[in-house]
Amino acid sequence: MVNTLLIMGAAKFSLLGPLYTLFGWITRSFYQFTGNYGIAIILLTILIRGLLIPLNVRSQKSMIKMQALSGKTAELQRKYGNDKQKYNEELMKLQQENGAGGFAGCILPFLQLIFIWPIWRIVSGPLCYVAQVGSSNIDKMVKIGDKMGVLKNARTITETSHIGLIEALNNNSEFLRKCLSEKLINMDQLFDFHFLGMDLTMTPSWNPITIFKDPKTYVPLLIFPILVVATQILAMKLTTWLKPGYKEQKEAKERAKNNPARAGQVQEDQAEQMMKTMNIVLPIFMLFTTFTLPAAMGLYWVVGGIMGLLTQVIVYYMFTKPYEAKKAEMAVKKANAFKKSGDGNNKK
Numbered sequence: 309m310v311n312t313l314l315i316m317g318a319a320k321f322s323l324l325g326p327l328y329t330l331f332g333w334i335t336r337s338f339y340q341f342t343g344n345y346g347i348a349i350i351l352l353t354i355l356i357r358g359l360l361i362p363l364n365v366r367s368q369k370s371m372i373k374m375q376a377l378s379g380k381t382a383e384l385q386r387k388y389g390n391d392k393q394k395y396n397e398e399l400m401k402l403q404q405e406n407g408a409g410g411f412a413g414c415i416l417p418f419l420q421l422i423f424i425w426p427i428w429r430i431v432s433g434p435l436c437y438v439a440q441v442g443s444s445n446i447d448k449m450v451k452i453g454d455k456m457g458v459l460k461n462a463r464t465i466t467e468t469s470h471i472g473l474i475e476a477l478n479n480n481s482e483f484l485r486k487c488l489s490e491k492l493i494n495m496d497q498l499f500d501f502h503f504l505g506m507d508l509t510m511t512p513s514w515n516p517i518t519i520f521k522d523p524k525t526y527v528p529l530l531i532f533p534i535l536v537v538a539t540q541i542l543a544m545k546l547t548t549w550l551k552p553g554y555k556e557q558k559e560a561k562e563r564a565k566n567n568p569a570r571a572g573q574v575q576e577d578q579a580e581q582m583m584k585t586m587n588i589v590l591p592i593f594m595l596f597t598t599f600t601l602p603a604a605m606g607l608y609w610v611v612g613g614i615m616g617l618l619t620q621v622i623v624y625y626m627f628t629k630p631y632e633a634k635k636a637e638m639a640v641k642k643a644n645a646f647k648k649s650g651d652g653n654n655k656k
Contacts, residue, residue, distance in 0.1 A: 332437030346503025532606025539613030
């Protein structure tokens with residue numbers, strides 16, 4: 309089913325064709341440089357996530373601007389109460405007027421979903437997109453393999469998904485010899501798709517029966533879904549903990565819980581609501597693809613998650629922490645000014 313969904317998605321985003329070719333060329337270049345398919349996927353992930361860092365920085369700056377407008381936002385909450393529609397309209401107007409659009413952070417998850425298509429093409433069809441074997445040659449190899457009975461399910465092998473063909477080339481010397489003799493594939497196109505002893509063309513399984521049948525293959529692959537979940541949970545926590553004004557917002561929500569009269573005054577804007585939705589949907593989607601696509605997909609998600617964590621920490625120390633320190637300094641100065649003003653009035 310996942311192949312059907314991804315093929316439909318690939319057809320919908322047909323304009324991404326050049327991106328498939330580009331990602332495949334980059335992965336091939338990394339493989340030729342390192343001689344390791346897993347490291348090539350890691351370097352590709354670092355490159356992609358590195359290009360997204362400016363957008364992450366922009367998102368963080370936007371949140372800082374929104375925090376600076378927290379006083380006006382609180383006024384809107386008090387003014388419109390439970391009228392969420394009017395509140396969101398006025399909040400969006402306030403953001404636009406002050407250059408603090410709140411949707412920059414939501415673009416990141418959507419871009420990750422867009423990039424999933426070329427990554428899927430690479431990990432599912434590395435012979436075509438990485439090893440650069442022609443699609444007509446792949447079709448001929450499938451016909452030969454099907455005739456020889458070395459392919460488990462020839463119908464599932466296409467230009468964009470031919471993991472079964474790789475398995476046959478690796479495990480059947482007679483089939484490999486015939487493909488080489490007919491010049492359907494060259495020796496320099498027979499890439500090693502292993503990484504740390506794991507075959508990245510294999511799909512991790514959650515089925516205990518499958519795992520027990522071949523534990524040497526499937527048990528190590530479980531590290532990918534485990535790390536995918538762990539990095540995403542930590543990323544969601546960091547997003548909350550490191551965002552500007554987290555402590556103030558937490559305290560405000562606690563006060564609202566304890567005071568029914570204020571319960572409708574602490575509201576979330578549309579961007580924050582969308583981010584919460586994406587924080588639920590994206591990890592589920594990532595876990596789903598990890599268990600239904602080759603392990604190289606899981607490696608991409610894990611490295612991407614680690615890159616995201618590092619980016620959040622760097623951006624926090626570059627922008628959020630200095631802002632919080634400046635805000636605390638201003639609060640102290642304001643308190644001292646009121647104190648001096650009060651002392652002067654007492655003396656009089």
